Amino acid sequence: MTRIAAFLTVFLFAASASAAAASQFPVGLWRVADGTAIIRIKQCGKNICGFVAAAPKPAPGERSAVGQKILIDLRREGNAWRGAIFNLDNGKMYNGEVSAGADLDHLRVRGCVPGGGLCGGETWKRAR
Numbered sequence: 001m002t003r004i005a006a007f008l009t010v011f012l013f014a015a016s017a018s019a020a021a022a023s024q025f026p027v028g029l030w031r032v033a034d035g036t037a038i039i040r041i042k043q044c045g046k047n048i049c050g051f052v053a054a055a056p057k058p059a060p061g062e063r064s065a066v067g068q069k070i071l072i073d074l075r076r077e078g079n080a081w082r083g084a085i086f087n088l089d090n091g092k093m094y095n096g097e098v099s100a101g102a103d104l105d106h107l108r109v110r111g112c113v114p115g116g117g118l119c120g121g122e123t124w125k126r127a128r
Contacts, residue, residue: 026081026098026107029053033122039070041098047073048081048098052088074098085111 027048030039040053050071058064065088074083074096085096094111101108101123110121 025100025104029127030107030124031127032124037065038127039124041071044073047075047083049073071096071098085109087111 038054041050052065055065072084074081080099105126107124112119
């Protein structure tokens with residue numbers, strides 16, 4: 001009987017930890033697809049926002065990307081968060097969406113030109 005109780009305790013703890021992680025998803029640090037930057041996603045009121053936490057050193061005369069807000073007030077809609085995404089590479093704003101990838105350690109990030117048309121995306125991996 002003791003073995004069953006111990007198993008149930010471990011199982012329930014693991015299940016509650018998994019549920020807690022899922023409820024906080026996607027808050028945390030994420031490495032972009034090409035590995036050059038890390039984005040910190042955090043709560044912004046009821047929404048989430050993403051800021052560049054680490055990036056390559058800028059060229060002389062250029063501004064650092066660190067601290068730049070790139071996921072802007074994404075609101076939860078079902079299993080995704082939708083709002084605006086700022087692309088540092090071209091300085092343009094896109095209609096954006098983030099959602100779980102293959103698991104809670106992968107984040108699917110997608111952006112579309114406002115008004116429809118061209119869309120693109122990539123998968124980010126949780127940074128530890």
